[in-house]
Amino acid sequence: MMTKNQKFIVKLLAYLAGIFVLFFLITKLTSLILIIVLSILLFTMLDPSVDKLERYNIPRSLSTAIVILSVFLFIGITISRLTPIIQDAGTTIVEKIKTNDSNENNIENIILSFDKNIPFYDLSANMPEILEKLNPILTSAKSKLAKTALNVGKSIINLVANLFVIIFITFFLLKDERQLKKGLINLIPNKHFELSLNLMYKIQKQLAAYLKGQFLAATSVGVLSTLGLFILNTFFDANIPYFVLIGILAGLANLIPYVGPAVGIVFAITPVIFMGSENLLFIIILIIITFSLVQMIDNILVSPIVVGKSVDMHPLAVFIVLIIGGSLLGMAGMLFAVPTAGIIKVTISEIITNASKYKD
Amino acid sequence: MNSPLWDNIFKNKKSIKALEFEAIKNANIFDGLKNKELKFVQTMVYLRKFNKGEYIFKKSNPGNGMYIILNGEVQIIDENKKDQTQNLLATLVDGEFFGELSLLDESPRSASALCSDYTEALGFFRSDLLDITNRKPLIGSKIVLNVARILGERLRVTNNKLYKMQHKDK
Numbered sequence: 158m159m160t161k162n163q164k165f166i167v168k169l170l171a172y173l174a175g176i177f178v179l180f181f182l183i184t185k186l187t188s189l190i191l192i193i194v195l196s197i198l199l200f201t202m203l204d205p206s207v208d209k210l211e212r213y214n215i216p217r218s219l220s221t222a223i224v225i226l227s228v229f230l231f232i233g234i235t236i237s238r239l240t241p242i243i244q245d246a247g248t249t250i251v252e253k254i255k256t257n258d259s260n261e262n263n264i265e266n267i268i269l270s271f272d273k274n275i276p277f278y279d280l281s282a283n284m285p286e287i288l289e290k291l292n293p294i295l296t297s298a299k300s301k302l303a304k305t306a307l308n309v310g311k312s313i314i315n316l317v318a319n320l321f322v323i324i325f326i327t328f329f330l331l332k333d334e335r336q337l338k339k340g341l342i343n344l345i346p347n348k349h350f351e352l353s354l355n356l357m358y359k360i361q362k363q364l365a366a367y368l369k370g371q372f373l374a375a376t377s378v379g380v381l382s383t384l385g386l387f388i389l390n391t392f393f394d395a396n397i398p399y400f401v402l403i404g405i406l407a408g409l410a411n412l413i414p415y416v417g418p419a420v421g422i423v424f425a426i427t428p429v430i431f432m433g434s435e436n437l438l439f440i441i442i443l444i445i446i447t448f449s450l451v452q453m454i455d456n457i458l459v460s461p462i463v464v465g466k467s468v469d470m471h472p473l474a475v476f477i478v479l480i481i482g483g484s485l486l487g488m489a490g491m492l493f494a495v496p497t498a499g500i501i502k503v504t505i506s507e508i509i510t511n512a513s514k515y516k517d
Numbered sequence: 518m519n520s521p522l523w524d525n526i527f528k529n530k531k532s533i534k535a536l537e538f539e540a541i542k543n544a545n546i547f548d549g550l551k552n553k554e555l556k557f558v559q560t561m562v563y564l565r566k567f568n569k570g571e572y573i574f575k576k577s578n579p580g581n582g583m584y585i586i587l588n589g590e591v592q593i594i595d596e597n598k599k600d601q602t603q604n605l606l607a608t609l610v611d612g613e614f615f616g617e618l619s620l621l622d623e624s625p626r627s628a629s630a631l632c633s634d635y636t637e638a639l640g641f642f643r644s645d646l647l648d649i650t651n652r653k654p655l656i657g658s659k660i661v662l663n664v665a666r667i668l669g670e671r672l673r674v675t676n677n678k679l680y681k682m683q684h685k686d687k
Binding site: 211212339343349355357 | 560561563565566567571573574578579581582640642644647648651652653654
């Protein structure tokens with residue numbers, strides 16, 4: 158017979174071994190895990206639409222096929238519309254990076270516009286000195302940016318390649334939801350059967366609400382950003398290129414809490430710097446104001462309504478989760494770290510709340 | 518494929534499916550449902566097997582749904598933990614069902630269900646009823662109406678008993 162301490166040590170060792178195996182599997186099977194997580198997220202988002210179609214007496218298989226085909230159509234149209242814009246933007250930016258004098262031109266532009274707007278400082282008097290100091294910094298920043306852009310591009314290509322696998326898995330998750338759920342529930346012993354069933358239902362419901370909220374918030378940020386940049390182009394002659402693409406990227410980046418809004422601003426400012434403009438500083442300030450306004454509208458009006466409080470996480474927890482996601486899977490990891498942590502948080506909190514009720 | 522082993526496996530599976538369908542059809546909670554609708558309900562229930570002496574649920578556990586007995590015997594017991602007493606309320610057998618009140622809310626179970634024999638039962642839960650209401654509102658409303666009717670009948674019986682008790686006292 159083991160003593161209490163021995164039992165505790167065995168339990169502790171078992172937990173540690175479990176965590177070790179989990180980390181080993183995560184690092185070895187990252188792409189597979191990402192595919193499964195994305196399929197579950199997509200399934201949770203699409204399930205209500207399939208249910209709605211079923212209400213009109215359309216069989217489950219046909220409802221699933223209709224929804225999946227709509228997703229394919231949406232992705233296809235989006236890719237076909239965005240690819241030329243992305244290609245064009247990429248080529249232009251690469252061309253600008255290749256041009257040696259672009260750094261100096263841009264810094265000169267910023268300084269001249271600074272002097273024009275703020276008359277108390279005469280920065281242009283120290284132009285050569287400033288250029289000498291800033292040039293190497295900007296060059297290294299540009300090369301880093303080019304590398305990051307290449308990595309993001311690679312992640313996107315990987316994601317598109319995996320998209321077919323994800324949609325294939327999602328199709329069967331949607332079509333055979335009941336059989337899969339029954340099969341999973343059959344494995345659970347009688348003692349935990351009702352608790353597990355209740356948990357599955359509550360988690361799915363909360364997750365669906367959370368994802369729907371995130372999707373709506375991202376869409377609203379995307380639309381508002383595009384609208385804001387369009388207004389800047391129309392009324393302030395800002396000449397910001399690819400503003401629709403920037404708006405979509407800002408919306409997507411908004412899925413990453415805290416970091417996302419800043420990334421949105423970077424997406425908007427970068428092409429403006431590369432393109433060069435006479436009122437560069439003024440345009441940059443306008444962009445920052447626009448994105449801050451979009452964030453204010455999102456934080457005050459949109460998010461509190463559409464994103465539930467159920468998956469609220471402490472900012473520190475969000476940062477840790479983002480770092481883990483980023484180190485495991487890069488940009489894609491950061492994008493899906495918070496929803497994944499949301500699933501884990503809802504699961505744990507539901508287990509804690511419900512398990513005590515099922516005690517003898 | 519003609520071996521007796523395969524024949525037995527498929528026959529057994531078939532007979533369980535047929536048994537499940539019959540049990541659902543005979544449970545008055547599914548009264549008024551067409552065969553096609555009953556088959557849909559069949560995809561939403563869970564077959565569970567319990568050993569003799571095993572609890573299906575215990576008193577004060579959160580109520581999640583009802584069970585229909587396919588075969589076996591279940592005792593509904595009111596257990597008092599304080600003085601360790603048990604009061605047998607009912608013994609249910611094949612075709613009978615219990616726990617249907619939990620289809621409406623998560624209030625705690627008012628009694629325990631203990632298997633006094635090896636029992637196979639079909640579980641039908643609130644989450645599945647909500648799922649049905651969402652996917653097939655017509656079937657969902659028929660089931661909810663049946664639950665309301667059963668509860669109404671019980672309320673009438675309880676009222677009658679109360680009335681008789683009050684008049685006995687006088």
